[in-house]
Amino acid sequence: xxxxxxxxxxxxxxxxxxxxxxxxxxxxxxxxxxxxxxxxxxxxxxxxxxxxxxxxxxxxxxxxxxxxxxxxxxxxxxxxxxxxxxxxxxxxxxxxxxxxxxxxxxxxxxxxxxxxxxxxxxxxxxxxxxxxxxxxxxxxxxxxxxxxxxxxxxxxxxxxxxxxxxxxxxxxxxxxxxxxxxxxxxxxxxxxxxxxxxxxxxxxxxxxxxxxxxxxxxxxxxxxxxxxxxxxxxxxxxxxxxxxxxxxxxxxxxxxxxxxxxxxxxxxxxxxxxxxxxxxxxxxxxxxxxxxxxxxxxxxxxxxxxxxxxxxxxxxxxxxxxxxxxxxxxxxxxxxxxxxxxxxxxxxxxxxxxxxxxxxxxxxxxxxxxxxxxxxxxxxxxxxxxxxxxxxxxxxxxxxxxxxxxxxxxxxxxxxxxxxxxxxxxxxxxxxxxxxxxxxx
Amino acid sequence: xxxxxxxxxxxxxxxxxxxxxxxxxxxxxxxxxxxxxxxxxxxxxxxxxxxxxxxxxxxxxxxxxxxxxxxxxxxxxxxxxxxxxxxxxxxxxxxxxxxxxxxxxxxxxxxxxxxxxxxxxxxxxxxxxxxxxxxxxxxxxxxxxxxxxxxxxxxxxxxxxxxxxxxxxxxxxxxxxxxxxxxxxxxxxxxxxxxxxxxxxxxxxxxxxxxxxxxxxxxxxxxxxxxxxxxxxxxxxxxxxxxxxxxxxxxxxxxxxxxxxxxxxxxxxxxxxxxxxxxxxxxxxxxxxxxxxxxxxxxxxxxxxxxxxxxxxxxxxxxxxxxxxxxxxxxxxxxxx
Numbered sequence: 002x003x004x005x006x007x008x009x010x011x012x013x014x015x016x017x018x019x020x021x022x023x024x025x026x027x028x029x030x031x032x033x034x035x036x037x038x039x040x041x042x043x044x045x046x047x048x049x050x051x052x053x054x055x056x057x058x059x060x061x062x063x064x065x066x067x068x069x070x071x072x073x074x075x076x077x078x079x080x081x082x083x084x085x086x087x088x089x090x091x092x093x094x095x096x097x098x099x100x101x102x103x104x105x106x107x108x109x110x111x112x113x114x115x116x117x118x119x120x121x122x123x124x125x126x127x128x129x130x131x132x133x134x135x136x137x138x139x140x141x142x143x144x145x146x147x148x149x150x151x152x153x154x155x156x157x158x159x160x161x162x163x164x165x166x167x168x169x170x171x172x173x174x175x176x177x178x179x180x181x182x183x184x185x186x187x188x189x190x191x192x193x194x195x196x197x198x199x200x201x202x203x204x205x206x207x208x209x210x211x212x213x214x215x216x217x218x219x220x221x222x223x224x225x226x227x228x229x230x231x232x233x234x235x236x237x238x239x240x241x242x243x244x245x246x247x248x249x250x251x252x253x254x255x256x257x258x259x260x261x262x263x264x265x266x267x268x269x270x271x272x273x274x275x276x277x278x279x280x281x282x283x284x285x286x287x288x289x290x291x292x293x294x295x296x297x298x299x300x301x302x303x304x305x306x307x308x309x310x311x312x313x314x315x316x317x318x319x320x321x322x323x324x325x326x327x328x329x330x331x332x333x334x335x336x337x338x339x340x341x342x343x344x345x346x347x348x349x350x351x352x353x354x355x356x357x358x359x360x361x362x363x364x365x366x367x368x369x370x371x372x373x374x375x376x377x378x379x380x381x382x383x384x385x386x387x388x389x390x391x392x393x394x395x396x397x398x399x400x401x402x403x404x405x406x407x408x409x410x411x412x413x414x415x416x417x418x419x420x421x422x423x424x425x426x427x428x429x430x431x432x433x434x435x436x437x438x439x440x441x442x
Numbered sequence: 443x444x445x446x447x448x449x450x451x452x453x454x455x456x457x458x459x460x461x462x463x464x465x466x467x468x469x470x471x472x473x474x475x476x477x478x479x480x481x482x483x484x485x486x487x488x489x490x491x492x493x494x495x496x497x498x499x500x501x502x503x504x505x506x507x508x509x510x511x512x513x514x515x516x517x518x519x520x521x522x523x524x525x526x527x528x529x530x531x532x533x534x535x536x537x538x539x540x541x542x543x544x545x546x547x548x549x550x551x552x553x554x555x556x557x558x559x560x561x562x563x564x565x566x567x568x569x570x571x572x573x574x575x576x577x578x579x580x581x582x583x584x585x586x587x588x589x590x591x592x593x594x595x596x597x598x599x600x601x602x603x604x605x606x607x608x609x610x611x612x613x614x615x616x617x618x619x620x621x622x623x624x625x626x627x628x629x630x631x632x633x634x635x636x637x638x639x640x641x642x643x644x645x646x647x648x649x650x651x652x653x654x655x656x657x658x659x660x661x662x663x664x665x666x667x668x669x670x671x672x673x674x675x676x677x678x679x680x681x682x683x684x685x686x687x688x689x690x691x692x693x694x695x696x697x698x699x700x701x702x703x704x705x706x707x708x709x710x711x712x713x714x715x716x717x718x719x720x721x722x723x724x725x726x727x728x729x730x731x732x733x734x735x736x737x738x739x740x741x742x743x744x745x746x747x748x749x750x751x752x753x754x755x756x757x758x759x760x761x762x763x764x765x766x767x768x769x770x771x772x773x774x775x776x777x778x779x
Contacts, residue, residue: 091741094533109533111744116534200612202724259637259727260616395743403742408726417639417727 037122047078048333050104055089107323114388135321138384147324153281179308199258202404232426249414397436526750544751567648568708575659600657608721640728
């Protein structure tokens with residue numbers, strides 16, 4: 002009997018809620034344009050800043066707190082708190098619809114470059130920040146919005162003892178030599194020559210970071226901005242993805258890729274049951290720890306450049322990790338900026354983690370000693386056109402920085418997905434080129 | 443409707459509103475008699491003051507669930523529908539109204555609907571699931587030793603968090619994992635990567651889904667079966683009906699509404715499978731479902747507008763399928779006696 006009233010009332014409530022909702026929509030703008038300049042006097046700058054980070058491990062084991070204590074020696078009046086977020090990309094993206102997303106944060110991949118000024122305070126002009134690597138990645142209209150936390154070189158992390166037992170002591174110079182090396186590892190040691198980490202997926206994304214190694218070309222990333230068929234024969238992606246395909250096709254990767262486990266894989270590489278993985282140089286210290294835990298030594302872990310040479314020399318791409326930015330809504334911008342500068346330059350974080358400092362003048366870390374000794378050419382891959390490339394990538398739904406298309410590549414190589422490698426590359430090219438035409442506008 | 447069906451799970455669901463109204467009515471009536479004893483004036487004053495209160499009482503009870511329902515279901519759905527008409531990327535403060543563009547895009551890309559083939563595996567699995575659940579519900583409705591123990595065992599998987607189940611079964615299916623070891627004890631040694639190719643992976647995942655949801659169907663069926671009065675069985679037994687005939691002519695007809703509910707849940711569930719494949723394979727190796735695809739559109743490719751439209755389309759498809767089903771199999775009244 003009361004049913005009609007019920008629906009009428011709940012209808013009214015619903016309508017009211019929807020009205021309120023549409024009023025809320027639109028998101029918050031902010032005072033944009035104010036530069037988060039470094040403070041003039043470290044003793045005077047004060048305030049509380051919150052730093053968002055994806056390194057929950059460093060928050061929990063107190064490492065970051067120790068950095069903050071060190072920071073307070075120079076900046077005594079600034080209080081630093083950390084917020085470790087496991088699903089960093091997913092959560093921060095949602096938080097950014099509010100005004101509360103910390104004072105210092107890493108720029109999530111989902112934020113379009115043109116939106117940087119609405120979310121982040123500019124840190125200075127391009128010229129002012131030219132001492133940092135990768136600053137072109139966050140440059141919008143001559144202003145830089147983020148400073149890389151650090152950079153990494155890309156290559157294959159490998160278990161030296163296994164490769165030595167297989168009779169390979171010099172770095173392979175061609176992909177064929179590399180495949181022959183894996184083949185030898187398989188025959189002579191019985192270890193898994195290459196581990197894809199297919200299930201966790203993100204290690205497959207590391208392959209994209211090789212962009213440019215074949216031609217030693219710092220502009221390789223920018224060259225993708227347009228209908229350029231990135232996987233055409235002779236291209237960078239054709240060479241790197243082609244190598245991954247061959248590794249899997251020749252049975253040189255793990256038996257069941259669908260149930261791989263990243264944490265286990267570290268131990269397996271340390272123990273010598275996995276010979277090789279494609280990763281950034283950030284992984285070297287972790288693998289060394291794993292080797293020590295397994296009773297070996299840190300020297301068991303080696304790092305080799307991508308097996309191609311240009312003019313008789315290997316090349317390695319340096320790519321930036323997350324870029325640190327200051328929120329446009331921060332009330333303590335000078336303090337936040339002080340933290341960013343201090344963490345990048347003075348904290349010693351990059352050396353400790355064995356990664357490449359974002360400061361151009363800093364020396365290469367000890368983990369890359371082999372690269373330096375063997376005259377590997379490093380190049381900072383330019384990120385000037387990353388925004389345009391990402392637009393095309395998203396429109397095409399390929400995901401250069403996502404695992405999906407490489408998982409399909411591996412499935413194709415294993416023969417569980419239909420089609421040949423050529424068809425697969427042709428399809429990617431077609432989608433990329435079509436998307437480039439529409440996304441360019 | 444007879445008393446029998448009134449107590450069946452479907453009964454309260456259908457008549458829920460009137461029965462609770464009655465209950466709140468009588469509930470309020472009960473404290474009144476002592477008040478009436480004190481004197482007629484107070485009684486009249488009370489009832490006068492009670493009237494608006496009594497009218498508002500059900501709403502007070504409903505306030506919390508309604509608030510939760512509106513906040514966490516209707517508001518998100520309303521905003522999802524509004525996003526589906528925009529080109530929002532999920533972060534940008536700018537979003538433009540693009541009208542029905544997203545819907546046009548979805549319906550002009552047939553490959554987006556190809557993932558529904560994967561739902562076929564889950565649909566087949568839910569047939570198995572309903573049959574198995576019905577079988578156990580019937581068996582355990584008879585007097586058996588340890589029946590409560592078995593009931594617990596069957597229902598237990600449904601109580602476990604879906605994410606935990608995903609991880610447990612990842613170990614179960616991995617190379618040299620639980621399944622391989624058990625098979626080895628039985629003398630079967632396969633070198634089969636269970637999640638390794640599309641058919642095997644989808645069958646394995648659908649199997650996990652059967653394991654997880656059989657308990658729910660089982661409890662629904664068992665509840666319905668237990669509400670059948672015992673006299674009917676006794677009478678049937680006196681007439682010489684065996685267990686099969688009892689099932690065929692007593693149990694099956696009286697739980698028909700619950701079965702048809704289960705079928706609706708099974709179909710809509712198969713169309714919107716998400717948790718188990720997302721955690722176990724992430725949609726790789728041909729296990730992508732429509733919901734996983736939608737999540738990827740929204741969170742990998744930042745096409746929140748398009749993904750919202752895809753979600754709305756899925757909602758409409760499920761409503762349509764349910765409607766067709768209700769038209770084909772009308773929910774007729776059960777009359778046992």
